[in-house]
Amino acid sequence: VSQSAESNARLGRRQGELVAALVAGGDPPAGLNADDVGAATRSIALKRLRELRLAWPTLCRDLEPGLEERFISYATERPPPLGGAIADGCAFARHLRRHRELPQSARIELLTVQARSRVRGDRTIPRRGPALRVTTLGEPPRLLAVLHFPQLRERWLKLRIPWT
């Protein structure tokens, strides 16, 4: 390996360390001001949150008060997915669901968004084909299904789960 290839690889490693420090909870690269990195970390998370509020109004409303701190603690540990705010919200909602913190109404929003859109490249775009998404909801649990046909009405199906 040539010397320049080696220095370029070192450059790449340092770049990776800074990205990891900003969005994946990593330690800052040696020599960087930790306060500056902290401020940048928070600023990047807040920018994500601004976009999230537009794409996920129900989720954001139902997590108030405390949305900001909840999202920052999530976003500073997890890099933004490709697909922009819609995809970021999907990942955030799934994360909340795993921690049993996803509000009921936001489950419906998540279901709808997943049925209507898919990620392509950097963006989330409307689905061209039909899609079916299912979730459980409420106490006692019911099955909620949404069937999405582009250009047609969405069909919703709610079923009591008989064995619970």
Add this chain to the structure above:
Amino acid sequence: VSPAPKLGLGIGWREPLARFALELEDLGFVEVVAENLDPRRALPAGLEELRHRGVPVVPHGIRLSLGSAATPDRQRVRHLAAVAERLGSPLVSEHVAYVRSEGMEAGHLLPVERTRVALDALVRNVARVQQALPVPLALEHIASLVEWPSAEMDEATFIAELLDRTGALLLLDVANLYANAHNHGHDPLALIDALPLERLAYVHVGGGVVREGRYHDTHAHAVVPEVLTLLEELARRCSPPGVLLERDDDFPAASELAAELAAIRTALSRGAEQRVAVG
């Protein structure tokens, strides 16, 4: 004579500003975020109308990651070229920055180390992109809250050598100059004086806010007076081919945006008067 086309006064085109842009008199040009457009589909109506009126549209890339140690993604490069083709753009612009590393997205423009090694990587990546582009490329220096230690050269030397070695044009952002001056104590006028202004393609003017002592270049707040002063200082030194107001979020009333555009015009003409008086 600047190698860049005359653009005039413009605004960053965003969907919520579509109506405002259509009603603006003397709109010189607009800029669109390249990644938000699909060149194979119909353009947003407001943008199509501007195209129809002959308003130049400059695609502004934010995700090429030209400053990465790694080579730019081919598909992203092709996309930027296709958008420029589709819009009949006079030029495209991107950043002196990186945004990802080994598949991990930062979701933000990050600063490149000012070292020989990083400069070589940038020159390589820019040259590769230029080969694929149908039009000239302008490069924008960024605002950053973090700074790499042990820079081997100052920012002006770094940018000037990058432009010199690649033949790229300069996109000067006076708000970014102000941000780095405020946050890191750089001298913005020294930077303006040391940059190759004869390669200037156009200028960005954006708003921001001070939070906990740091200036954040948000594009979601009003343009601060210090940024307009820097624009005036720039206009004392040269006649920018284009100046563009960037507003990405928390869109204010049309009257407020119109007032910001008017303030930009005032700063430009004040600077120009002093230039004439001196020169």
